[in-house]
Amino acid sequence: MIHHTGPLVSWRVGLCLLMALLSRVATADVMPLIKVSADRSHFELESSGDRFVVWGVNYDHDQTGRLLDEYWIDEWPKVVEDFGEIKQLGANCVRIHLQLGKFLHSPQEPNQAALAQLSKLVQLAETTGLYLDITGLACYHKQNIPDWLDQLSEQDRWKAQAVFWESVAKTCRHSPAVFCYDLMNEPILPGKKPTTEWLGGKLDGKFFVQRIALDLRGRERAEVAKAWVDQMVDAIRKHDQRHLVTVGVIPWVYVFGGGKPLFHSAAVGERLDFVAVHFYPKKGEVQNAITALRAYQIGKPLIVEEMFPLACSQDELAEFVDQSAEFVDGWVSFYWGATAADLHAKKDRTIADAITAKWLDRFRAMSIERTTTEQK
Structure with a gap:
């Protein structure tokens, strides 16, 4: 986004906050809850039964790589502005990523300041008319991982993760703007040999992949995965019986060229x-x-929770969306705090900036096309 200075900033920020306050009265009370249809084939609005298709973005970090919960308190106006820009893209859902280390002071003690800011973000989602895919337990930045976390046993680590989800669910339980809780981004299991590392490969300074165990200890992989999923779901359901729960996974079937899902198998999910x-x-x-x-x-309903023209052309990604529309109930791309116009205008624009700008333009065009088709 383009950042201005001087009195104009105060005026624009004040206007944004005023509009958010006024629009909440019109939006919060009528924003319908999203549920799974009775036949479990798709999502629908609880109030009307109309079909709901996810069209969203991952709002995981800004242009400098900072994660949302690293700046959302000190730079709240930036978040307000970004949500407005996401709405203008034609999105109806925002996937946020919350770091465990930012939400727990200890294995048993939640960070109330972080939970208060999450509540504030949920209210912003209500006023903006955007649903939230709340992904938790992130350990993306090592500097935000508390020393005590990796010292815990598997059992105690799971207990701490359950405390995280209890706290988040208790905070968000009443809001219709919550689309779902995603238990963890791309959880994995160890191989036959034990490991000492909870985190997977590093990408651009972040660790997006996390193990839920270091040693199978003679257990079947599905057994471990089910036990973890059930414990996290139990934690959420203590306070929230309404909102949907999922796990966003790496598509190993595609990576390996075959096989079957694990976390979303009948035995686990x-x-x-x-x-x-x-x-x-x-x-x-x-x-x-x-x-x-x-x-x-x-x-069950199926969404592509991450997509980007990273290894293919934008035409191919658009083709992927078109061909999967027959059986997919949503797609979620990325937005990193800069509009296509901002990126096009950058004097030091990189190839990555150009690709992102072009894709954001394409994403918005696809949004308009989807809306037009639905209205016919």
């Missing part, structure tokens, strides 16, 4: 309300990606 997978189609492999995506059709 019985208590998960829908399937969320992260797809980055490769150049020339749209059909392979579609075939792999179909493996996640298990009788």
